[in-house]
Amino acid sequence: MDIALSKEERAFAERMRTFFTTEIPAEIRDRLARGGHATREDFLTSQQIMNKHGLAVPHWPTQWGGQDWTPVQRHLYAEEMLLAFVPPPLAFNTQMVGPVIATFGSEAIKERFLPKTASLDIWWCQGFSEPNAGSDLASLKTTAVRDGDEYIVNGQKTWTTLAQWANWIFCLVRTDPEAKKQRGISFLLIDMDTPGITVRPIQLIDGGHEVNEVFFDNVRVPADQLVGEENAGWDYAKFLLGNERTGVVAVGQTKARILRIKRLAAETVVNGRSLLEDPLFRAKLTRLEVEVTAIEMSVLRVLDAEGRNGPGKPDPVSSVLKLKGSELQQQATELLVDLLGPAALAYREDGEVPDGFSALPEGSVDALPTFFNWRKASIYSGSNEVQRTIIAKAILKF
Amino acid sequence: MELDLTDEQRMLGDAVKSLLDKRYDANARLALLESSGPEHWSRELWKQYAELGLLGLTFDEQYGGAGMGVGELAVVMEAFGRALILEPFIATVVLGGQLIAAAGTPEQKSTLLPAVAEGSTLLAFGYTEPASRWSLTDITTTATPSGDGWTISGEKIAVLGGDVADQLLVTATTPDGAVGLFLVAGADVVRDTYQLQDGLGAADVLLSDSPAVAVGSPADALAHIESVLDVATAVLCSEAVGAMDRMLWLTVDYLKTRVQFGQPISVFQALQFRSADMYVSLEQARSMALVARLSLADDDVAERRRAVQAAKIQIDTSSRHIGLEAIQLHGGIGMTMEYPVGHYVKRTTVIAKTFADTDTLVEIVGAGGGLITAG
Ligand SMILES: Cc1cc2nc3c(=O)[nH]c(=O)nc-3n(C[C@H](O)[C@H](O)[C@H](O)COP(=O)(O)OP(=O)(O)OC[C@H]3O[C@@H](n4cnc5c(N)ncnc54)[C@H](O)[C@@H]3O)c2cc1C
Numbered sequence: 182m183d184i185a186l187s188k189e190e191r192a193f194a195e196r197m198r199t200f201f202t203t204e205i206p207a208e209i210r211d212r213l214a215r216g217g218h219a220t221r222e223d224f225l226t227s228q229q230i231m232n233k234h235g236l237a238v239p240h241w242p243t244q245w246g247g248q249d250w251t252p253v254q255r256h257l258y259a260e261e262m263l264l265a266f267v268p269p270p271l272a273f274n275t276q277m278v279g280p281v282i283a284t285f286g287s288e289a290i291k292e293r294f295l296p297k298t299a300s301l302d303i304w305w306c307q308g309f310s311e312p313n314a315g316s317d318l319a320s321l322k323t324t325a326v327r328d329g330d331e332y333i334v335n336g337q338k339t340w341t342t343l344a345q346w347a348n349w350i351f352c353l354v355r356t357d358p359e360a361k362k363q364r365g366i367s368f369l370l371i372d373m374d375t376p377g378i379t380v381r382p383i384q385l386i387d388g389g390h391e392v393n394e395v396f397f398d399n400v401r402v403p404a405d406q407l408v409g410e411e412n413a414g415w416d417y418a419k420f421l422l423g424n425e426r427t428g429v430v431a432v433g434q435t436k437a438r439i440l441r442i443k444r445l446a447a448e449t450v451v452n453g454r455s456l457l458e459d460p461l462f463r464a465k466l467t468r469l470e471v472e473v474t475a476i477e478m479s480v481l482r483v484l485d486a487e488g489r490n491g492p493g494k495p496d497p498v499s500s501v502l503k504l505k506g507s508e509l510q511q512q513a514t515e516l517l518v519d520l521l522g523p524a525a526l527a528y529r530e531d532g533e534v535p536d537g538f539s540a541l542p543e544g545s546v547d548a549l550p551t552f553f554n555w556r557k558a559s560i561y562s563g564s565n566e567v568q569r570t571i572i573a574k575a576i577l578k579f
Numbered sequence: 580m581e582l583d584l585t586d587e588q589r590m591l592g593d594a595v596k597s598l599l600d601k602r603y604d605a606n607a608r609l610a611l612l613e614s615s616g617p618e619h620w621s622r623e624l625w626k627q628y629a630e631l632g633l634l635g636l637t638f639d640e641q642y643g644g645a646g647m648g649v650g651e652l653a654v655v656m657e658a659f660g661r662a663l664i665l666e667p668f669i670a671t672v673v674l675g676g677q678l679i680a681a682a683g684t685p686e687q688k689s690t691l692l693p694a695v696a697e698g699s700t701l702l703a704f705g706y707t708e709p710a711s712r713w714s715l716t717d718i719t720t721t722a723t724p725s726g727d728g729w730t731i732s733g734e735k736i737a738v739l740g741g742d743v744a745d746q747l748l749v750t751a752t753t754p755d756g757a758v759g760l761f762l763v764a765g766a767d768v769v770r771d772t773y774q775l776q777d778g779l780g781a782a783d784v785l786l787s788d789s790p791a792v793a794v795g796s797p798a799d800a801l802a803h804i805e806s807v808l809d810v811a812t813a814v815l816c817s818e819a820v821g822a823m824d825r826m827l828w829l830t831v832d833y834l835k836t837r838v839q840f841g842q843p844i845s846v847f848q849a850l851q852f853r854s855a856d857m858y859v860s861l862e863q864a865r866s867m868a869l870v871a872r873l874s875l876a877d878d879d880v881a882e883r884r885r886a887v888q889a890a891k892i893q894i895d896t897s898s899r900h901i902g903l904e905a906i907q908l909h910g911g912i913g914m915t916m917e918y919p920v921g922h923y924v925k926r927t928t929v930i931a932k933t934f935a936d937t938d939t940l941v942e943i944v945g946a947g948g949g950l951i952t953a954g
Contacts, residue, residue, distance in 0.1 A: 317839035386921035
């Protein structure tokens with residue numbers, strides 16, 4: 182979106198690009214560019230390099246490693262990172278629990294957790310959803326009962342992304358069973374090694390293991406791991422989810438997917454011409470590019486307003502970004518499937534083929550699993566139905 | 580006009596359904612899918628399909644078949660779609676068996692069809708290649724005369740049932756430019772076997788001077804292959820309808836039982852409308868599957884093909900809509916392996932890329948003048 186940027190902003194973007202393409206190992210970026218998954222090790226490497234350069238948590242307060250950037254600069258940073266196929270800093274750390282601790286935590290808790298959260302020495306997972314508390318998150322039932330200077334936690338979380346790699350979990354727990362739904366909830370930090378915690382994997386339809394159930398059976402948690410006030414957790418969660426929704430737009434990631442699709446389509450010959458020249462394929466691609474450009478401009482408008490007026494109250498436009506952004510992500514994954522034709526159908530662990538067989542076209546291992554997997558984008562971070570409800574409420578004023 | 584099933588078809592459908600209800604619930608299927616052996620389907624059920632006469636359903640009685648028509652095959656496939664069976668039925672019966680029945684010599688029919696019908700021989704049909712997409716003619720595999728027979732060289736990909744086939748039917752270009760159909764023994768090819776995204780077995784197949792016999796005459800093969808693919812596409816539409824029907828009802832049942840905000844989420848009008856739209860898509864698909872099936876009786880090949888292709892466009896469009904909505908309306912649970920709905924979505928997604936994808940068909944049907952023409 183060069184037209185909207187000032188000369189300085191363009192120079193800033195260039196600087197970011199240079200950083201990401203020279204400092205983050207090419208081996209990792211090339212693998213991800215070809216559809217590979219980031220390993221736990223990749224995330225660690227990437228975030229630690231960024232952290233060393235003060236670039237892991239630019240949106241945090243400067244005292245805790247943040248940069249005094251404008252919202253537009255933060256956006257350009259994220260965009261250049263995704264376009265360069267850099268594993269982004271772990272959202273659970275940098276977008277979710279970090280800002281909550283920095284905003285609502287005591288000095289002691291900030292000092293204890295923020296540096297390790299920025300450096301990924303602590304890998305956080307998000308313990309919000311429960312089997313019966315999805316969209317209706319406030320109905321959550323996991324309890325924390327105060328016992329001296331500890332809480333005793335019982336209950337179950339689910340859909341916990343990458344809990345198998347995490348060493349800490351931030352949880353919403355019910356501390357006052359008498360209070361009205363939202364009022365009796367607290368925000369508690371729990372070490373995954375605490376006795377009484379069990380993690381059970383959930384396999385998703387793409388064949389991967391990225392979410393889990395987490396069970397708590399009389400888990401004793403030191404009371405000084407409560408963030409902020411007891412029973413004020415819902416406010417912190419709302420603050421967190423507000424940040425999460427603008428984060429999942431990931432325009433840079435969609436643009437990176439489109440660039441990959443264009444690269445591969447140019448090499449894919451159908452009926453004697455490249456797919457890029459196929460009118461039906463090209464029409465779908467072009468429409469997608471127009472919509473992505475529009476959402477990018479919407480992101481910039483929001484950031485621009487935020488830069489001028491300071492962070493506003495949650496605005497229905499953040500729901501617009503989540504809703505449309507997730508749909509465009511999903512469309513991009515589908516175009517890659519269309520591009521591959523019959524080569525997309527095999528389920529393969531990797532791209533190796535026995536001697537004598539043709540090399541598999543790039544994308545044939547990841548296209549369909551990614552398409553299936555990205556159905557999640559319209560379900561999590563507040564489902565798209567929930568976003569529509571927020572928008573409708575705002576414009577119909579009910 | 581008579582659009583309803585015949586009594587005979589209804590009985591056949593009930594018999595298949597009652598077997599599958601007993602043997603193919605979601606857990607039994609998952610156990611097959613995740614079994615550690617190389618085969619993710621049931622040979623024992625295969626025998627039962629044979630006993631029910633399903634494996635020779637459309638073959639002539641003189642070849643051990645039941646002599647039934649495509650209507651009956653469609654009924655069976657719809658039931659298979661509802662249960663999401665993993666056995667290589669399309670590969671062996673719908674494609675392999677019907678290709679032999681259509682193109683084979685009397686001798687080939689009398690050796691192969693009874694063996695297929697009784698369940699002792701598995702077949703597969705390989706025609707897609709690394710660079711052919713779904714074109715039958717844009718292929719590089721070659722057939723060279725050799726003694727009484729032929730040798731075949733080339734590579735076929737995504738061969739449905741190619742992992743277990745005892746014999747493979749493959750397309751190859753002869754020296755005089757015809758796309759012929761050839762029968763190759765499983766032992767004479769090299770296979771890279773895998774499961775497709777929907778769990779069905781398949782293989783990429785390498786042929787290097789593999790000995791082969793021509794199925795019928797190479798000069799006539801292409802027309803037979805095209806006709807069999809018309810039938811296969813039409814009954815694939817029926818399978819997809821069965822799968823879509825299950826996705827809709829799984830979703831509706833879930834909406835009625837899932838409680839959020841203190842009430843079943845089926846009370847939210849937003850979700851009621853979404854399920855109504857799914858139902859509309861299902862009915863559209865059902866109607867076009869019927870168009871496809873009825874058109875197979877049309878002697879005008881071009882008309883028949885156009886109708887079948889149009890049907891698959893609708894089936895793909897409907898199943899995409901229904902499948903993606905089914906996951907979305909389930910929320911997280913819809914994305915899990917443990918829960919059935921995602922498996923249906925995977926199957927219909929693979930169906931949408933089987934025999935041709937939507938864009939290919941839209942292009943062909945449109946270029947051919949479309950469907951609604953002044954009369
Ligand atoms: C891959 C993945 C990763 C996740 N990672 C995490 C994680 O790390 N931590 C965590 O805490 N959670 C995580 N989640 C959980 C996610 O936040 C929930 O799935 C989400 O909140 C939806 O809840 P649910 O799945 O229970 O669906 P439900 O809330 O049961 O919704 C089912 C359907 O009903 C719709 N619906 C619900 N209420 C309404 C309404 N009032 N009006 C209209 N429609 C409605 C929904 O939009 C959906 O379509 C993850 C989910 C997925 C799929």
